[in-house]
Amino acid sequence: MSKPLPRRADLRLIVQLVPPGGRVLDVGCGDGTLLQTLETEKQVDGHGIEIRNHRVEACMRKGLSVIQGDADTDLPDFPDRSFDYVILSQALQNMHRPREVLDQLLRIGQRAIVSFPNLGHWRARLTLLCRGRMPIVETSDTPRTWYDTPNIHLCTIRDFLLMCETLGITVEEGHAVGRDGSLRRLGEVAAWDTLWTHQAVYVLTRPGQSASGG
């Protein structure tokens, strides 16, 4: 049974980044496309949390193990290191408390994979600079206005890396996803990266935690 790969470039990349066979939690798993792909392509033991009812229903129709819940409040329930990988794809900016959520991801997972839109992209900067308007970041929800968007905590790549540093989180690898879906490895973040990266995908771990997960 061959399932089509997810359309979103960051999801296709995440599928590549997750090693086969582990226990995976997808936080904000949407309709379960990524989880389903990971289960069929990587034979992972997949679990998900999703806040919106109709999406949880979609996951359940696929036979996935998904909890209707809120990442902002429900992650503390899970035991330490109960997952090999915890994924937060395009959901960091929706969190009320992104710092606490990131902290939780690395408590319950050996590793975390986080993808988010980069507000430092040149288009966003140009919008603010030239038009004097709040940049609108295109995500699956395609918000049109600053006051009507679930993207309440947008950040730039630099912001994100600073937060990781504060939390004692180590970046194992970073990837840039371009607007056209092209992929590029992110090294030491240079000004160029922050300008051209549409979405960033990071694999994170925390020193002191076993790095043998996966």
Added chain:
Amino acid sequence: MEIDTAGIDFAPIFTLDTKLKLQSQVELAGAQCAYQTYGTLNAERSNAIMICHGITGDQYVSGTNPLTGRAGWWNHVVGPGLVFDTDRYFVICANVLGGCLGTTGPSTINPDTGQPWNMNFPVFTVADMVDLQVRLIDALGIDQLFAVIGASMGGMMALDWAARHPERVFAAVPVAASWRHTAQNIAFHEVGRRAIAADANWHDGAYREHGVKPEKGLAAARMVAHITYLSETAFQEKFGRDLPRDSKLSFVLDPEFEVERYLDHQGKTFVKRFDAASYMYLTRAMDYFDLAARHDGDLAAVFRGVGTRFLVVSFTSDWLFPTAEARTVVRALNANAADVSFIEIPADYGHDSFLIESATDFHDVLEGFLDGTARRRGLKP
């Protein structure tokens, strides 16, 4: 007068060859369990689903109920090609311990005296009901149920099955249920019991000897309970303040509003199919239910080492077993990194939403879960 079960064959009935030890330490000899099955047990004996009925439910989950002549209470989901596809699964539904449709309870004969047990029947618990079912699947040669599912009291049973017999349950689906009966739940039950006991025909539970039945008390108990099974929205939309005649007030104290007449009908129908003593005992069993009690209130400890796959379901308008209770179960399961799914289904009908034929979202969720679980269990499609 008892409920009219004369001439009804409750077979198959399984008789225990050894005593059933109850939580109260009382040992019940010669206990019997009436049950129904649908579909075929496969060669590996791996496709059995135990459906646990609610407090006033019965084993006639599908087909025609011989007592009421009506369709089984889950007829719309159990059958060939349906959610509980009897071409694929072997469905078992057993009348619970203390019930009144063939299983040992207050209305059956105490073998020691040759008389009905009546109020001499030992007080039993949800765990005791489950243990009787454990003996049943032993007798059927089933080591592990593919799934245990139940709503309301049946959901308590599903939780108890998984908590105390995890190796016997591959998947558990508690629906519209809680891990304990709350003070409010107990309070409503006590009103029901008090109504029955206040009926002049109750005779301290010896009504059978007097050839009468506490019908008014039992009907009142059912009316109260029925209110708790529906949401305020359901009542309002169904009846509002409607009056049957001329839409004018009659200035009488007799039942006048449509909602009163509806409850009256519910009460009268109920007493024809249910035994008052059974109702007393079963409400008590639910009141005693507290899954965490064995672990000093630590619900997470209850599920330690439990490998069962869970689906927990609640309904938005259920105020009898509200979502918060279900979430507490989910949190306790998460604390064990258990395999758990949870969904709160949008439904206006209240606690009884699980019985509604049009609850297609609920049915789709069940079907998806069973299908995904079957894949994990290696059951053929």
